Amino acid sequence: MEIIKTTHLTKVYSNNGLEVKAVNHIDLSIEEGEFTAIVGPSGSGKTTLLNMIGGLDDSTEGTVKIAGTNINSLSENELIDFRLKNIGFVFQAYNLIPVLTAKENVEFIMLLQGLSEKERKQRSEELLNHVGLTDKLDSRPNQLSGGEQQRVAVARALASKPSFILADEPTANLDSHSTSTLLDMMAEMNEKEKVTFLFSTHDQRVIDKARRVITIEDGKIIKDERR
Amino acid sequence: MKMIFKMAWRNIWRNKRRSIITISSIFFAVFFAVFARSFQIGVYNKMIANMVGMYTGYLQIHQNGFWEEQSIDNSFIPDQSVLDLLHDNKDITDFNERLESFALTASDNLTKGAIIMGVNLEKEDGLMDLSPKLISGEFPAHTSSSLLISEGLASYYNMSVGDSLILLGQGYHGASANGIFPVSGILKFPMPNLNDRLVLMPILAAQELYAAPERLTSLVLQIDKPEKLNKLKKYISKKLDLEKYELLDWKGLLPELVQTIQADNAGGVIIIGVLYMIISFGILGTLLMMTAERMREFGILISIGMRKSKLILTLIMESLFMGILASIIGISVVSPVRYYFNRNPIRLEDQAAESIEAFGFEPVIPASLDMDIAMNHAGIVLLIVLICTIYPIVTILRLKPVKAMRT
Ligand SMILES: Nc1ncnc2c1ncn2[C@@H]1O[C@H](COP(=O)(O)OP(=O)(O)OP(=O)(O)O)[C@@H](O)[C@H]1O
Ligand SMILES: [Mg+2]
Numbered sequence: 001m002e003i004i005k006t007t008h009l010t011k012v013y014s015n016n017g018l019e020v021k022a023v024n025h026i027d028l029s030i031e032e033g034e035f036t037a038i039v040g041p042s043g044s045g046k047t048t049l050l051n052m053i054g055g056l057d058d059s060t061e062g063t064v065k066i067a068g069t070n071i072n073s074l075s076e077n078e079l080i081d082f083r084l085k086n087i088g089f090v091f092q093a094y095n096l097i098p099v100l101t102a103k104e105n106v107e108f109i110m111l112l113q114g115l116s117e118k119e120r121k122q123r124s125e126e127l128l129n130h131v132g133l134t135d136k137l138d139s140r141p142n143q144l145s146g147g148e149q150q151r152v153a154v155a156r157a158l159a160s161k162p163s164f165i166l167a168d169e170p171t172a173n174l175d176s177h178s179t180s181t182l183l184d185m186m187a188e189m190n191e192k193e194k195v196t197f198l199f200s201t202h203d204q205r206v207i208d209k210a211r212r213v214i215t216i217e218d219g220k221i222i223k224d225e226r227r
Numbered sequence: 228m229k230m231i232f233k234m235a236w237r238n239i240w241r242n243k244r245r246s247i248i249t250i251s252s253i254f255f256a257v258f259f260a261v262f263a264r265s266f267q268i269g270v271y272n273k274m275i276a277n278m279v280g281m282y283t284g285y286l287q288i289h290q291n292g293f294w295e296e297q298s299i300d301n302s303f304i305p306d307q308s309v310l311d312l313l314h315d316n317k318d319i320t321d322f323n324e325r326l327e328s329f330a331l332t333a334s335d336n337l338t339k340g341a342i343i344m345g346v347n348l349e350k351e352d353g354l355m356d357l358s359p360k361l362i363s364g365e366f367p368a369h370t371s372s373s374l375l376i377s378e379g380l381a382s383y384y385n386m387s388v389g390d391s392l393i394l395l396g397q398g399y400h401g402a403s404a405n406g407i408f409p410v411s412g413i414l415k416f417p418m419p420n421l422n423d424r425l426v427l428m429p430i431l432a433a434q435e436l437y438a439a440p441e442r443l444t445s446l447v448l449q450i451d452k453p454e455k456l457n458k459l460k461k462y463i464s465k466k467l468d469l470e471k472y473e474l475l476d477w478k479g480l481l482p483e484l485v486q487t488i489q490a491d492n493a494g495g496v497i498i499i500g501v502l503y504m505i506i507s508f509g510i511l512g513t514l515l516m517m518t519a520e521r522m523r524e525f526g527i528l529i530s531i532g533m534r535k536s537k538l539i540l541t542l543i544m545e546s547l548f549m550g551i552l553a554s555i556i557g558i559s560v561v562s563p564v565r566y567y568f569n570r571n572p573i574r575l576e577d578q579a580a581e582s583i584e585a586f587g588f589e590p591v592i593p594a595s596l597d598m599d600i601a602m603n604h605a606g607i608v609l610l611i612v613l614i615c616t617i618y619p620i621v622t623i624l625r626l627k628p629v630k631a632m633r634t
Contacts, residue, residue, distance in 0.1 A: 084532025
């Protein structure tokens with residue numbers, strides 16, 4: 001099943017009169033269960049593309065369809081609710097709510113979804129187990145390493161049972177050990193539980209783990225390979 | 228909701244120092260405002276009690292229209308239902324019947340206008356505190372027709388107890404009201420306008436003089452809990468036939484006092500207003516910093532699916548927590564202080580004391596214990612906090628997640 005479809009997706013920034021096509025007519029289709037990396041040099045438009053796919057930024061032109069819904073036509077609140085239901089986000093860093101513990105951070109998103117306390121507790125513990133943080137349930141983000149924080153972020157993203165997980169350079173701030181731990185974990189979830197991942201990266205080791213690699217340059221797809 | 232509560236609470240303690248400074252400043256504002264107002268209101272209450280106890284009482288019932296035209300023709304015979312109403316109310320300790328009018332007094336070749344009050348002297352002693360003012364002679368018996376005259380009047384006529392005074396006036400519906408009455412006592416009032424022209428006589432004698440048997444000009448209610456006045460007034464005016472009677476409280480009876488208080492009050496309100504202004508800027512500053520520091524967090528919360536309205540709710544809760552916490556501390560600290568100064572009022576000294584004592588009043592400033600003062604200021608503080616919270620609210624309403632997260 002097709003989960004993400006962009007059609008002529010375009011973002012134009014104008015910097016003091018100068019137009020920059022950060023994303024230039026991108027047509028992209030992501031199927032359920034993919035493990036896809038968007039790669040490209042700095043400034044090529046990866047972040048801009050992912051933000052539009054995630055409904056965090058408006059497009060100048062073109063549309064984004066997520067699981068059949070054209071998200072460009074949603075109102076602000078509808079879009080927020082849509083994100084809550086369908087998209088799991090992992091950002092580059094400082095993803096977590098600083099005043100909540102790891103477990104509460106994971107629970108928080110389920111709370112927004114209206115799940116019962118019992119379900120929240122059970123699922124958050126399960127997910128944090130899964131990302132190897134059983135002994136850090138009650139730690140606050142500032143008591144966790146960067147890699148541990150990113151693992152909590154992945155657990156949180158999964159907690160809402162989204163259609164896919166969107167991650168913009170999730171390993172950019174991590175050392176190589178944490179990077180491979182996180183990536184192995186993501187790959188395992190993808191394989192065993194068919195969780196769809198779409199992430200951007202600079203990092204060759206991350207690229208090596210991806211099953212599909214889309215290369216963009218100057219806002220255009222220049223290569224799209226599956227392995 | 229529990230989680231949102233938890234978040235709000237923890238967010239306050241995220242920047243401990245800043246929150247403590249903010250809470251302390253709010254606390255100080257509440258403390259100072261309540262403290263200052265307690266004394267101000269305390270002074271007013273004391274002033275009111277003094278003035279009211281001098282002459283008017285807190286509440287009076289007249290025939291409708293009497294206050295506009297204070298003539299004996301506007302006197303009335305109270306219905307039994309009115310008397311029952313006053314008898315049956317526990318908040319009314321007693322009520323005094325009065326027949327008041329004017330008359331020309333004369334003795335030898337001198338004359339002078341005077342206020343003639345026909346009263347129940349025993350009851351008036353309770354209200355106007357007459358016994359200590361009696362400088363010579365004695366109170367006339369209820370059924371006698373002797374007079375108590377003020378000291379100013381006595382010295383004007385060079386009179387002493389046992390002499391007689393002529394009264395010339397107009398009685399009910401044009402009857403003539405003339406008579407000659409023995410003086411049985413002399414009263415010294417501290418207020419010149421009473422001391423120069425007041426004549427008291429037993430009400431029966433006054434009713435006879437004015438050809439107005441059983442008639443009264445006013446019923447003066449005595450109450451011992453002035454803080455219940457408004458409730459009592461409302462209650463009585465509901466029961467009273469307002470076509471026939473009018474009900475005036477001290478504000479209606481003593482308009483000059485109301486003006487004096489209002490003028491003085493304005494000064495106090497301005498000082499407290501300035502204080503609140505300063506505090507508002509402090510709170511606003513805190514919220515501005517807090518908002519700037521948390522832009523990324525707000526961006527993430529909205530990105531992962533928190534509606535702006537919910538986020539705003541947490542911020543309002545944070546602000547309210549701080550405001551309520553500070554108010555609670557403020558009120559709990561100020562309450563014993565107020566209580567102390569209520570029990571041990573500040574005693575004025577030297578000139579200030581003398582000028583007050585000259586009017587026969589105690590030169591003390593007791594703090595008011597009125598809980599409304601504390602509640603009002605807690606309310607004001609919460610309102611200020613909420614108004615300042617408009618800034619982060621507007622920021623969030625305008626927030627674009629992508630922009631917020633780039634910071
Ligand atoms: N808010 C903005 N205003 C103007 N230009 C912008 C804005 N955001 C991005 N751009 C421009 O759009 C282009 C694409 O930026 P983008 O951040 O998407 O690149 P990227 O591939 O994510 O880069 P990096 O690998 O460094 O994160 C760049 O030329 C950038 O300068
Ligand atoms: Mg980027």
